[in-house]
Amino acid sequence: xxxxxxxxxxxxxxxxxxxxxxxxxxxxxxxxxxxxxxxxxxxxxxxxxxxxxxxxxxxxxxxxxxxxxxxxxxxxxxxxxxxxxxxxxxxxxxxxxxxxxxxxxxxxxxxxxxxxxxxxxxxxxxxxxxxxxxxxxxxxxxxxxxxxxxxxxxxxxxxxxxxxxxxxxxxxxxxxxxxxxxxxxxxxxxxxxxxxxxxxxxxxxxxxxxxxxxxxxxxxxxxxxxxxxxxxxxxxxxxxxxxxxxxxxxxxxxxxxxxxxxxxxxxxxxxxxxxxxxxxxxxxxxxxxxxxxxxxxxxxxxxxxxxxxxxxxxxxxxxxxxxxxxxxxxxxxxxxxxxxxxxxxxxxxxxxxxxxxxxxxxxxxxxxxxxxxxxxxxxxxxxxxxxxxxxxxxxxxxxxxxxxxxxxxxxxxxxxxxxxxxxxxxxxxxxxxxxxxxxxxxxxxxxxxxxxx
RNA sequence: CGGGGCGUGGCUCAGCCCGGUAGAGCACCUGGUUCGGGACCAGGGGGUCGGAGGUUCAAAUCCUCUCGCCCCGACCA
Numbered sequence: 017x018x019x020x021x022x023x024x025x026x027x028x029x030x031x032x033x034x035x036x037x038x039x040x041x042x043x044x045x046x047x048x049x050x051x052x053x054x055x056x057x058x059x060x061x062x063x064x065x066x067x068x069x070x071x072x073x074x075x076x077x078x079x080x081x082x083x084x085x086x087x088x089x090x091x092x093x094x095x096x097x098x099x100x101x102x103x104x105x106x107x108x109x110x111x112x113x114x115x116x117x118x119x120x121x122x123x124x125x126x127x128x129x130x131x132x133x134x135x136x137x138x139x140x141x142x143x144x145x146x147x148x149x150x151x152x153x154x155x156x157x158x159x160x161x162x163x164x165x166x167x168x169x170x171x172x173x174x175x176x177x178x179x180x181x182x183x184x185x186x187x188x189x190x191x192x193x194x195x196x197x198x199x200x201x202x203x204x205x206x207x208x209x210x211x212x213x214x215x216x217x218x219x220x221x222x223x224x225x226x227x228x229x230x231x232x233x234x235x236x237x238x239x240x241x242x243x244x245x246x247x248x249x250x251x252x253x254x255x256x257x258x259x260x261x262x263x264x265x266x267x268x269x270x271x272x273x274x275x276x277x278x279x280x281x282x283x284x285x286x287x288x289x290x291x292x293x294x295x296x297x298x299x300x301x302x303x304x305x306x307x308x309x310x311x312x313x314x315x316x317x318x319x320x321x322x323x324x325x326x327x328x329x330x331x332x333x334x335x336x337x338x339x340x341x342x343x344x345x346x347x348x349x350x351x352x353x354x355x356x357x358x359x360x361x362x363x364x365x366x367x368x369x370x371x372x373x374x375x376x377x378x379x380x381x382x383x384x385x386x387x388x389x390x391x392x393x394x395x396x397x398x399x400x401x402x403x404x405x406x407x408x409x410x411x412x413x414x415x416x417x418x419x420x421x422x423x424x425x426x427x428x429x430x431x432x433x434x435x436x437x438x439x440x441x442x443x444x445x446x447x448x449x450x451x452x453x454x455x456x457x458x459x460x461x462x463x464x465x466x467x468x469x
Numbered sequence: 470c471g472g473g474g475c476g477u478g479g480c481u482c483a484g485c486c487c488g489g490u491a492g493a494g495c496a497c498c499u500g501g502u503u504c505g506g507g508a509c510c511a512g513g514g515g516g517u518c519g520g521a522g523g524u525u526c527a528a529a530u531c532c533u534c535u536c537g538c539c540c541c542g543a544c545c546a
Contacts, residue, residue, distance in 0.1 A: 026507095033540090035539085035540065035541095036539085036540085039539080050537095050538075052537095054536095054537075054538095135546095137545085137546085138545095139545075140470070140544085140545090141470095141544090141545090146546085147545075147546070151546080153546075200546095208546095219546095220546065221546090222546090223546065255546070256546085257546055258546095259546055288505095289504095290504065290505050291504070292503080292504065292505095297504095323504095325504090325507085326503080326504050326506085326507070326508060327504060327505065327506075327507095328504085328505085328506035328507050328508085329504095329506085329507045329508085330506095330507090331506050331507080332506070332507050333507085344505070346504095346505055347505090348505075349505095356505085439542095469546095
C-alpha cells in the first residue's frame with residue numbers, strides 16, 4: 017500500500033494473508049456476502065452471473081442424451097423463507113428410491129439425469145464458495161445395465177470436467193482416482209479433478225463416482241435383462257458446485273483483485289469514457305455508440321458512464337472485479353477513430369481502430385483466456401515437486417506447499433504415514449502418468465499429495 | 470470440535486483499562502468546480518454501541534449468560 021491513501025476498496029496482499037485476501041475479494045468484488053443464516057451466503061448478481069456462464073458452458077457438454085433438468089428447490093428467488101429450511105437426505109438416497117420405481121426393464125436403461133439445484137449440508141466450518149451450509153451445484157445420476165457402461169460413463173464425465181475446467185475456467189487440473197481413504201464412502205471408486213490454488217493448496221474441483229451396485233442393492237433398483245433375469249443396475253454420480261467460483265478466484269486472482277477468464281466473465285470488456293468539456297463529452301458519447309454497435313453480439317460489454325466517478329476510480333474498480341479488458345475512449349481516441357484497450361492480466365495497452373474492433377476484441381479475449389491458463393499452469397509446474405519417500409515428502413512440506421508426486425504402492429499405510437508426517441493428503445493418482453515417467457517402479461503408480469482445502 | 474481474535478453509522482476503526490449519555494476517515498445526500506490511474510470546496514443526513522439479564526444516581530465502558538463472524542488446527546464438495 018506504500019504511500020497511497022487508504023481506500024475502502026483496497027485489498028490485503030495475497031502473500032500477507034491469503035485467507036483475508038480471499039474474503040475481501042469475494043465481498044469487495046460483490047460476488048457474495050454473508051447471509052443472516054449461519055454458514056450461508058447470498059450470491060450477488062455479479063457472482064451469480066459467473067455461475068450462470070459456468071452452467072451454460074457445462075450444460076453444453078453434458079446435455080446430449082440427458083433427461084431435462086429437474087430441480088428441487090428449498091428456497092425461491094429472493095423471497096424470504098416462510099418455513100424452516102429442510103435438510104434433505106443425500107442425493108443418492110432420493111435418487112435410489114426414484115430409480116427403483118422408474119426402472120423395470122433393460123429397455124429403460126441407461127437412465128441419465130442431470131440437475132442443477134441447491135443443497136444443504138451440515139457443515140461446522142464454512143468458507144465463502146468453498147464450503148457453505150447451502151450451496152448450488154450440478155449433480156448427475158445415471159443407471160446402466162453393465163459395469164462396463166457405468167465405468168465408461170464415470171470416465172467420460174471426468175473428462176468433461178477436466179476439459180471444462182481447463183478450457184472455460186482456464187484452470188489446469190489433474191484428473192485422477194482417489195485412494196480408498198479419500199473416496200466417497202458409497203462408491204466403488206471415486207475420481208476427481210484437482211487444481212492448485214495460488215497459496216499452494218490443492219482444491220478438489222469436480223468429482224465423478226462409480227457407485228457400482230451398492231445403492232442398487234440398498235434401494236432394490238433392478239431390471240429384467242434380455243433373458244428375463246432380474247439384475248441390479250450399475251450407477252454413477254458426479255457433480256461440480258459453486259466451489260468452482262472459489263477455484264477461479266484463487267487460481268487467477270492477484271493483489272489487485274479478481275482476474276476472470278473471458279469465457280465466464282459476466283462483463284468481458286468495460287468501456288470508460290473520458291472527457292473534460294461538454295463538447296468532448298458529446299463526441300465521446302457519440303463515438304461510444306459506434307463501439308457498442310461494433311461489438312454487439314460479439315462481446316459482453318458494459319459502458320460505465322456513471323457521472324459520479326472519475327476514470328481512474330473506474331479503472332481500479334473494474335480491475336478489482338476482474339473485467340478482462342478495459343476500453344478507454346477519450347478525445348484523443350475519437351480523433352483517431354480508435355479506442356485504447358488495456359488487458360487486466362499484465363495491463364498491456366493496444367490502440368484498436370474502430371473498424372478493426374469487431375474482429376480484434378474477441379481475439380484479444382481468447383488471448384487472455386489462454387494467457388491465464390498458461391500462467392496458472394506455469395505456477396503449478398513451479399509448485400510441483402517429486403519425492404520417493406515419506407522422509408523426502410516431510411522435508412518438502414516443512415518449507416513448501418504445492419503438489420508432490422511420489423511413487424505409491426497402493427498401501428493405506430504409506431498414505432496414512434505421509435498424511436501424519438506432512439499434513440498433506442493423497443489428492444489423486446493421475447490417469448495420465450506420463451509427466452512422471454520413470455518415477456514409479458513396476459506395479460506402482462505416481463500419486464499426488466498436497467495440503468488441501 | 471479444540472485454541473486464539475473480534476462484534477460501536479454502509480465500510481475500516483478509535484473510545485472500554487480509569488462508568489458521566491458517542492467520534493474519525495472513507496462511503497452517502499445537496500450545490501458548484503472537475504474527469505487520460507482512486508478529484509476538490511462548502512453544506513448535510515445517518516448509530517437505542519450484536520442480544521438478554523445484572524451492578525450503579527448513571528453502562529459502549531464493569532459482571533453473567535447468550536448469538537454471530539474471522540483466523541489457526543482435527544473431519545467433509
